Amino acid sequence: MTIVLAIAFAAVLTGLLVRARRNSARHAASGMLRSPLYWLTSLLTMTLLGLAMYMAYLHQRAPIPILLWIIVAALVPATLVLLRALKWRYPV
Known part of the structure; x- marks a missing residue:
């Protein structure tokens, strides 16, 4: 198996x-790989992933601070807006 x-x-x-x-x-x-929007979206996505992993690690030891939730609440819509801008700029 x-x-x-x-x-x-x-x-x-x-x-x-x-x-x-x-x-x-x-x-x-x-030309999308040279676009600053592409690199910024990738950076925000990796930041969000790292923050989620840190929050999972932190949750094992103590409650997660509210500031981290606020950062997540700001990063998710920003990343989605940038993804939509990329789709608009570089339609596939």
Whole structure:
């Protein structure tokens, strides 16, 4: 059973890699990879991911401070607005 799950996991990762390369080639051809909006959106997304991981770590030891929730509440709409701007600027 473990072998089947390992093979399925490897197949899913391979499919994601192929899809990511295809998207990357399409983004490079359209000029999106050089766009400051793209890099800012990526930065905000990674910041949100890091903050969520920190909050999960912090939650094991103490309650999460309200300031972190406020930051998350500000980052989520900002990231969504930037993603919408990217879709508008570089329609696919």
